[in-house]
Amino acid sequence: MRTRHDRVWPTHRPSRRNRSGISLIQMLVAITSLAIISTIGVRMIGNLLLVERQGVNHVTKLSSLARLSRQFREDTHVAQDCLTLQAPDTGNVRLTFSKAHTVVYQRNDRGIIRTERNADQIVHRDVFRMTAASLTCEPATDSAAIATLVIRLQRPDARVSEEFRIDAQLGRDLIESKNASALDLKENKPTGNGSS
Numbered sequence: 307m308r309t310r311h312d313r314v315w316p317t318h319r320p321s322r323r324n325r326s327g328i329s330l331i332q333m334l335v336a337i338t339s340l341a342i343i344s345t346i347g348v349r350m351i352g353n354l355l356l357v358e359r360q361g362v363n364h365v366t367k368l369s370s371l372a373r374l375s376r377q378f379r380e381d382t383h384v385a386q387d388c389l390t391l392q393a394p395d396t397g398n399v400r401l402t403f404s405k406a407h408t409v410v411y412q413r414n415d416r417g418i419i420r421t422e423r424n425a426d427q428i429v430h431r432d433v434f435r436m437t438a439a440s441l442t443c444e445p446a447t448d449s450a451a452i453a454t455l456v457i458r459l460q461r462p463d464a465r466v467s468e469e470f471r472i473d474a475q476l477g478r479d480l481i482e483s484k485n486a487s488a489l490d491l492k493e494n495k496p497t498g499n500g501s502s
Contacts, residue, residue, distance in 0.1 A: 370434040382474035388453040399443040
């Protein structure tokens with residue numbers, strides 16, 4: 307007979323190796339390593355987004371410069387005059403096609419705006435997205451007749467500005483059309499050799 311002081315001891319006691327679960331130290335190590343990995347991942351994603359944004363801005367600036375260069379050359383080839391309207395830091399350049407037909411390149415906070423006017427009515431307006439520090443037109447010399455559009459772009463991360471120069475022959479299309487009409491007149495002119 308058993309008394310209440312008699313204890314029954316189990317015959318098989320589980321060993322430490324067979325216990326399931328993790329200790330507090332193992333859990334802290336796992337949480338710390340996950341926190342380190344997630345911090346590194348967030349910083350890498352932030353850096354990648356910054357690089358992507360800078361790349362998009364650079365491509366936008368280059369495509370706007372290419373469009374602006376092409377448009378300025380087309381305008382200059384048919385223009386009679388090119389001048390900077392006010393101080394160079396205001397960024398107003400005017401090309402004159404005829405007395406009433408002009409194109410103005412103007413710098414503002416949105417970029418460089420090209421406005422074509424004919425008799426005080428706006429015919430066409432383009433926006434070239436770039437932050438220009440200044441915009442000037444160097445007048446053509448008599449011998450070369452080259453108009454130069456100087457664009458100074460301010461970098462957002464530095465105090466240094468980049469300078470781009472777009473050269474175009476002033477009135478080139480007008481000269482070519484005059485030469486073509488002169489050639490037509492020479493070809494249609496009758497010769498005086500007397501044969502008929």
